[in-house]
Amino acid sequence: xxxxxxxxxxxxxxxxxxxxxNCSYEVTNFRSLLWYKQEKKAPTFLFMLTSSGIEKKxxxxxxxxxxxxxxxxxxxxxxxTGDSAVYLCAPDQGGSEKLVFGKxxxxxxxx
Amino acid sequence: NAGVTQTPKFQVLKTGQSMTLQCAQxxxxxxxxxxxxxxxxxxxxxxxxxxxxITDQGEVPNGYNVxxxxxxxxxxxxxxAAPSQTSVYFCASSYYSGGGYEQxxxxxxxxxxx
Numbered sequence: 001x002x003x004x005x006x007x008x009x010x011x012x013x014x015x016x017x018x019x020x021x022n023c024s025y026e027v028t029n030f031r032s033l034l035w036y037k038q039e040k041k042a043p044t045f046l047f048m049l050t051s052s053g054i055e056k057k058x059x060x061x062x063x064x065x066x067x068x069x070x071x072x073x074x075x076x077x078x079x080x081t082g083d084s085a086v087y088l089c090a091p092d093q094g095g096s097e098k099l100v101f102g103k104x105x106x107x108x109x110x111x
Numbered sequence: 112n113a114g115v116t117q118t119p120k121f122q123v124l125k126t127g128q129s130m131t132l133q134c135a136q137x138x139x140x141x142x143x144x145x146x147x148x149x150x151x152x153x154x155x156x157x158x159x160x161x162x163x164x165i166t167d168q169g170e171v172p173n174g175y176n177v178x179x180x181x182x183x184x185x186x187x188x189x190x191x192a193a194p195s196q197t198s199v200y201f202c203a204s205s206y207y208s209g210g211g212y213e214q215x216x217x218x219x220x221x222x223x224x225x
Contacts, residue, residue: 017145031210031211032210032211032212034211034213034214041214041218041219042201042216042217042219043154043220044216045213045214045215045216048208048209048210048211048213050210050211051210053194059156088153090154092211092212092215092224096212097142097159097161097205097212097214098144098156098159098169099156099212099214101154101155102151102153102155103151103152103153108215
């Protein structure tokens with residue numbers, strides 16, 4: 001059965017800290033992995049990763065994928081209170097349109 | 112573009128009632144899906160569609176029906192609501208881009224079944 005594990009489950013930091021969120025997965029014939037940010041509403045798309053070792057970057061957020069070791073990380077530098085959210089990772093299932101979601105990491109950034 | 116829209120935003124049903132959650136997208140995406148999100152359970156796939164006229168079951172399809180008569184619309188029907196269907200429901204659509212499918216979510220419908 002496909003499985004996605006995110007760690008830590010929750011994290012509390014101070015503004016300005018750098019955080020690393022982890023996502024490991026056991027998904028057959030995996031092709032891509034997506035990261036989402038969810039505040040008290042719908043998940044918002046952040047990144048799609050398809051190649052190992054190639055970093056994707058958007059402002060203070062960056063992410064990288066290791067297809068051999070089956071994990072991905074999401075880094076957030078110089079955190080702000082607006083980064084407080086649940087971060088979800090989701091590899092695709094068998095290279096299809098279907099995604100398998102992890103339970104998320106809840107990040108709280110205190111001023 | 113409005114993106115993915117869902118109606119209603121909130122709904123309260125009594126056990127045994129039926130209703131349809133509406134979902135529409137104006138991005139001409141072929142793939143659409145329905146998820147439910149419950150505390151501690153994450154997002155779980157209910158049904159999905161790879162194009163007009165084609166639907167299939169996801170992880171938790173029991174008690175729900177879908178149809179896809181057009182590319183734009185993908186309604187989710189609750190046949191006989193049960194308290195276990197109290198949840199937040201998200202519709203999503205996706206398109207192929209650079210080696211995978213980017214998926215975008217609607218704003219969600221919060222459903223309570225009493």
